[in-house]
Amino acid sequence: MGDHAEGSALEELVERARGLDKHAVSRLIGVFEDSRPESAPRRARALDLLDTAAGGEASPCTVLGVTGTPGSGKSSLLARVTVEMLRAEPELTVAVLAIDPSSAVSGGALLGDRTRMRSPLDDRRLFFRSQASAAELGGLSPSSFQVCRLLTRLFRCVLVETVGIGQSEADVRHLADRVYLVLQPLGGDEVQFLKAGIVEVPDAFVLNKCDEPTAGRSYHHLTASLGLARPFDAEPPEVHRTSARTGLGVPELAAALLDEVATGTPRSHAEREPHFLERWVDDEWGRQGRRHLAEALGGAGAVLASAGGFDQAQQAFDSSLRAALAGG
């Protein structure tokens, strides 16, 4: 296939994806998940086409992170909340990116979120994609950022679902404009919430399974521990109470998310890119790469600015480091 033919195939794909045709969106995500070097120019071209089609305006997409421990019921909750959001706001479009851990041994992953998430059939306003974290720390897949770059240009809201949040799983906050932590009622006291080391990162909390009898006490323990763990917050963070089973609190949570989509301040792509470029350098080149980025190239921000895009910056870094190594 020649360059020209391939170029027009990509154009057609982008056009269909803009209409949220499911197969086209899925294939385009495939381009952004593709780990082969030759896919970088196709990504750059696809984003170019999308930005041109949007008239150069930055896409008004809000990225919301939803994270929680296994068993907290976040998938079931998200299933209900997204349907409720779409019901309340007919113009809304939502993509869910659900990330599950991979096995360190086989490299494979079991992506089970779909079991809980019964999407309505053939509704283009909702798109659901699972990803494996590929044994990375940080709770995100190496391509989660890439895929988000695409989805934020296609959908009004992107929900990124990750498992667990602790020191190493907090990466979602670099991707999302706002992070929600889903918890389930605990049997014990506030020390459990504190020990879990999870209350410092999120912007808001959701206590799910509030149909359970211990939920009332857990709610008070949680609000008490937030006061202890986050003494410098000007205001206490939001704590929503829900039950994915009975639907309790779901309309209220959906309304809060819609409010965030409508009035929140989404970060621009430029704000997110330096972190993920650094991460990519670290994954690919380790300490030597980090040193080269900081010392020889003046940091991620500088490379991104001069290269004119994320994929271009990756290519620029790659050739710069290879040249340095060859020269050295």
Place this chain on the structure above:
Amino acid sequence: MSDDTPQERQAHRLHDADGEPVRDRPWIIRTYSGHSSPRASNALYRANLAAGQTGLSIAFDLPTQCGYDSDDPIARPEVGKVGVPINSLDDMHVLFDEIPIEKMNTSMTINGTAMWLLALYVALARERGVDVAQLTGTTQNDLIKEYLARGTYIFPPEESLRIIAEMYEYCLEEIPKWNASNICSYHLQEAAATPTQELAFALANAISLLDLIKERGHFTDEQFSRAVGRISFFVNAGIRFVEEMCKMRAFGELWDEYCRDRFGVEDPKYRRFRYGVQVNSLGLTESQPENNAWRILIEALGVTLSRDARARAVQLPAWNEALSLPRPWDQQWSLRLQQILAYETDLLEYPDLFEGSVVVESKVAELKRDAKAEIEAILGMGGVIPAIESGYLKSALVRSMSERMTAINSGEQIVVGLNRWTEGLPSPLLAGDDGGLFTLDESAIAEALGNLDAVRAARDEDRAQSALEALKAAARDGSSMMEPSIECALARVTTGEWAGALRQVFGEYRPATGVEGQKLGLGGDRVDDLRARVQGLADRLGHRPKVLVGKPGLDGHSNGAEVIAVSARHVGFDVVYSGIRLSPGEIVQSAVEEGVDLIGASVLSGSHVELAQQIIDGLRQHGADVHVVFGGIIPQGDVEKLKAIGVEQVFTPADYELIDIMERFVAIIEAGAASGAA
């Protein structure tokens, strides 16, 4: 005996109360059957009764079991496949035509819609002028094992248990000889439960149910004791028949102890472990299927040999069950086995043969001890419901299944004709015009659909609607749903409408899948090679190969699919596991959105051809190019049909080696990648 010389009581003879030597009455002899339509099933039942069957065991089709009308889109491919479709009271009139229900012992394998089927049976009796109190039989109605193994649940656990409890409350006074539910360990063994697990999970289930009934406070102590006496069990008997016999003795002893110690039941007759049995189907093989006849015989011995632990009702599968539904002749053959055992042999002349056996007593003691520890562990979690919701029970079963498959794969567990002595002469049993298989009469299915339209057109619509409103009101306010259900039946409400009304109030349940946390015995060089090949594919495709494993249609036997899902992850695939009861449209949407390379669909209901067609058509409509493979109980004759539709590989019970299956998955994607790159 009025003789003046009293006959000496001999230890090896059975005697009645007067000291007369007697022979035991045989157990109830049944065959699990039903298919196509109420009319066709009625003809089958009458033929079986004429052939000497002494009770009925009704198989319902999956839409009836899951609470859908025959014309519901998700139901259509499954109508009449694994049992009879029942849409309304009119169908019940046809199903029991010329069968005297007041004299019949009728067992219904029905769970999610058990209350509805009982209501239909009661309504049938009322319209026929039969005294409801005379009805005898069983509604299976064990939702716990549905969550764990069989999959035809509808409502969440709490609501399901409420329905069961309300049926006990209704039956105790109104239909005193009816078993409102049947605690099933049968399906646990089909899901590869060990004897200890079978004992423990079934008894924990029964204990939790009685705890709940007691807690509801509807019964006096005297009534509660009688209710305990109505608890019956439905068990399985596998090929290790000595251990199975001991398991039955352990069941009896443990149940007696729990009834006495936990529930304070004084009268021993209410503590008796009453059970029916269907012998094992899991161990029946597709290869050399004639061998299954011997397996069935041996398994029947396990539950009949010992008088103290003998089944009250027995149903046997047919030799060709791994291939298709049985034909009438196949059922007759199994029926004859029971008759020979019960009437021709001397089995029923003796007291218990194993009383005082050191070996048997020791084995029973071991099973009891292990089961008791497990029961206490489950009760310690708060009972069987928390143990289900946390996924504890399901994971244990999925683990047992993978261990079983590993043992067969490695040859450690011998299965004749499957992993040993696999060369055999062609079976003449498969040589007839029909290939030894049953074929459904499609016109009978069309008839069922026609009847449904007729019922809806002829009924008093206002009466039907107000009956449904009354049912919903009872569901909401906590009063008994039994009478409102009977009124629904009389008002010609349909199965889908009855279940739909309760779905509105209770919601539908999605259980823990059990796919996590299991150990798989796959290891060694072949796994390492396969992982390297999967990594090679990942490098070439630019993404780790992704497969979707799911179960389209209504059959809920999910453990096999779960083992495949876990195996696929084990060799390095990213696996989207999408669970059970999916419409073909949902499978297609998942595959398209996820951008999978391969769909593995598992179907055990016999609807594979229709479902494959709908999945392939759906993929084409999206323009998606995805490999599709099918697995399940698929007759050889359908394999070519599936391939013509576009299914690339078909896995049957003969393909039991997980590593082989995984190698074929990888080969399909490799071939696709090679031709795509060209």
